[in-house]
Amino acid sequence: MSHIRGKDTSIEVLVRSYLFRRGLRFRKNDRRYPGHPDVVLPKWRTIVFVNGCFWHAHANCKAFSRPKSNVEFWSVKLMRNGERDRLQHAQLVADGWRVIVVWECELAKPVREARLARLYDQITATTDGQPGVIDDTIPAGSKGEPGAIV
Numbered sequence: 413m414s415h416i417r418g419k420d421t422s423i424e425v426l427v428r429s430y431l432f433r434r435g436l437r438f439r440k441n442d443r444r445y446p447g448h449p450d451v452v453l454p455k456w457r458t459i460v461f462v463n464g465c466f467w468h469a470h471a472n473c474k475a476f477s478r479p480k481s482n483v484e485f486w487s488v489k490l491m492r493n494g495e496r497d498r499l500q501h502a503q504l505v506a507d508g509w510r511v512i513v514v515w516e517c518e519l520a521k522p523v524r525e526a527r528l529a530r531l532y533d534q535i536t537a538t539t540d541g542q543p544g545v546i547d548d549t550i551p552a553g554s555k556g557e558p559g560a561i562v
Contacts, residue, residue: 423519424450424462430528436535445509447500457543458510458535461497465516469494475517505543513547 419441428440428451439452451460465475469490479486501511512534518527527548534546 419448419450421462421464423464423514423516426519426524427451427460427462427514427528427531431532431535434532436532446503447497449504453535456510456535457508458512459504460512460514460531460535461501462514462519463497463516467493468497468515470515470517473515473517501545505545508543510543511545513545515548518548 424440428438431438431451431453436453437455439454441448441450442452445452445459447461449459450462452458453460463470465473466477467490470476478490501513504511512531514527514531518524530548
């Protein structure tokens with residue numbers, strides 16, 4: 413576990429290179445903001461988090477499974493990670509930022525291009541500066557339709 417990186421992961425590099433090719437300029441891993449976001453786009457008042465399904469306990473995801481050993485430790489750790497994410501996102505929204513969450517499973521080869529194109533559209537969409545969290549994995553009927561600003 414000590415060899416797992418906290419930044420510049422393959423999925424982060426994939427997202428950043430796509431956004432750069434599309435002409436968007438950004439800051440990466442900016443420590444001035446809660447959660448040290450993976451991508452900060454000041455022009456668009458948008459922050460992008462690229463989350464690994466395991467480390468952020470992605471609900472209803474095939475890529476996420478709870479470890480079978482040391483269950484208590486991992487349950488507490490993953491629950492704490494999720495709570496920390498929610499608090500950081502709430503702080504960013506309160507500061508007037510749009511927060512977009514991209515999950516590792518959304519970047520699998522069969523759906524990668526569609527998700528990256530949708531990410532670009534979500535960033536450049538005119539929302540009149542409306543802050544909120546955009547997470548395409550929110551189930552319909554819970555806090556809105558998938559991909560809606562919550």
